[in-house]
Amino acid sequence: MxxxxxxxxxxxxxxxxxxxxxxxxxxxxxxxxxxxxxxxxxxxxxxxxxxxxxxxxxxxxxxxxxxxxxxxxxxxxxxxxxxxxxxxxxxxxxxxxxxxxxxxxxxxxxxxxxxxxxxxxPQKLEVVRIPFEGKEIIGYFRKPEGAGPFPLMVQCGGLDYWKEQVADEALNYLPHGICVMGLDMPGTGQAPIKGDVGAERMFTTVFDWAQTRPDIDGTRMFMRGVSWGGHWATRVAIAEKDRLLGAINHGGAVHHFFQPEWQLKALGTREYLMDLFGARANVFGVKTLDEFLEYGPRMSLLIDDQIDLPTAPMLVMNGAKDSQVPIADQLLLLQRGDAKEAWINPKGVHMGFGAGWGPERTIKDIIVPWLLKKLAQHKDSQAG
Structure with a gap:
């Protein structure tokens, strides 16, 4: 501790x-x-x-x-x-x-x-086990009533907010006809791999699984990552740009977060209850502070100009006063690559929460309308 x-x-x-x-x-x-x-x-x-x-x-x-x-x-x-x-x-x-x-x-x-x-x-939870590189991806799947096929949102948690909490968040999406697959991000919970460049392949495997399911519409899929998980949503938006209708980086890291200067600043606060360093180091599988500070920069999306690559449509979210993931990361994501949509709470802290905005309102007033808009646009494009 x-x-x-x-x-x-x-x-x-x-x-x-x-x-x-x-x-x-x-x-x-x-x-x-x-x-x-x-x-x-x-x-x-x-x-x-x-x-x-x-x-x-x-x-x-x-x-x-x-x-x-x-x-x-x-x-x-x-x-x-x-x-x-x-x-x-x-x-x-x-x-x-x-x-x-x-x-x-x-x-x-x-x-x-x-x-x-x-x-x-009353809403059934299905524990899904997907073979992956000699291990398995364990996810929690919830879907609306009926046969489907339903649009899917794959969502991963962050540093300490894991698939169990994501599976409960899914209850907010079911009434809108959207099914949800809750996952642990790489390096946390029961995820089969640590966080590293290329770990987004874990999510690619999940989308491959989704397209084998008759109750999921593989032409209407989304990715959302919360907190650090938003980093993976961004990588998936690049890797799966032709397979997703949209991806949401909700308070996730892009570049500045991974730099030693920011990490030392964040680790210097006492905002987190305990062992913030230990939790973050465990994502990468390293032990010492020097190892952690050396490892982080490799994750930056500025390397090889990844940030400029085409992406699926994206919604970028955070609070301007976030002390754990710098708002500069969201602004950088908006300034590079494809055009993106954004919701930034000027008075919000991490993930934009605070000042009247909590998790439930954020889902109800921002995320669900954005998903429904993208689904409507897809329907119109198919009709045309």
Missing amino acids: SFSDPRIAPSRTLEELREDTIRRIKGNGYPGRGIRLADAEVAMAELSSLDPDDWAKVWMAAGDGVIAEAERVASPDAQRELYKTAFSTYTMGRFPTPTTPGKQTSYGKAIEAYMRYAELL
């Missing part, structure tokens, strides 16, 4: 960690959304060190209590909400990424709790 290097912000003390965790959960702030305050207060009272497995232990105890409560209630609706609460609680135990045995166990419990929650939702 702690990493000592004078070039980045020091870890919180034990008391600071307890206090900031409770503060975030009281305000329903990330990463504490969905956790009950009473459970958090008990967990933080029992936290006795900054050891990551001690952190995982207290949250697993809290999650186990929620599961036991769920198994005592008779109402399926009450059970469903308790399983969802347990998922959030175990997810805090693996936060930000399961790099120790305890955190790995908490992550496994989070997935199990999520599946129990999903089984009680």
Whole structure:
């Protein structure tokens, strides 16, 4: 949980960690959304060190209590909400990424709790396993009622927002007739490969899979990446320009984010609850700060002028006050290559959130209308 290097912000003390965790959960702030305050207060009272497995232990105890409560209630609706609460609680135990045995166990419990929650939702969740380079891509697929074929949005999460949260976001798209495949971005969750140049091939394999499904319309497909995942949406927009109707970079890295100057600035803040360096380094599979700073620049889309290559239609989104992914990256993407559309919240922080804009409103008022517009344009072009 702690990493000592004078070039980045020091870890919180034990008391600071307890206090900031409770503060975030009281305000329903990330990463504490969905956790009950009473459970958090008990967990933080029992936290006795900054050891990551001690952190995982207290949250697993809290999650186990929620599961036991769920198994005592008779109402399926009450059970469903308790399983969802347990998922959030175990997810805090693996936060930000399961790099120790305890955190790995908490992550496994989070997935199990999520599946129990999903089984009680009216919208079916399909766990998809796609062979990939001797391993497998694990995705969560949700589709509207009926036979289809439906347009598809493939969406990946970011550094610590993974396919389980994406699968819940899918519930916002189903009423509009759009199915969703939720994935972990390379280097996170259950993704089969680390983040590196060329890792967008993982998504190409998913689009290949989609075109074998009779319930998916392979001529109407989209890609959205949230936070760091927006970087992969941009790479996919280039690689799959002839196969996609659109791609959305929602707060994702392009160039400046990967440079040592920005990383040291971001790692120097205490905005992130804990172990931001460890989570980011794990995406690349490196250990030391020097290795991380050396590795990052290879990911820039300015190398070989990739940013100027033709892309599928793109929507570029972020907040002007983002302190984790610089708004300069979105502006650079808008200034190079094909013409793109944009939504930039001048008062927003990461992903444009804040100032009246949260995840639900952003989906409802910005993303869904953009997808529907692209689908209507495609329909008109086919009719013509």
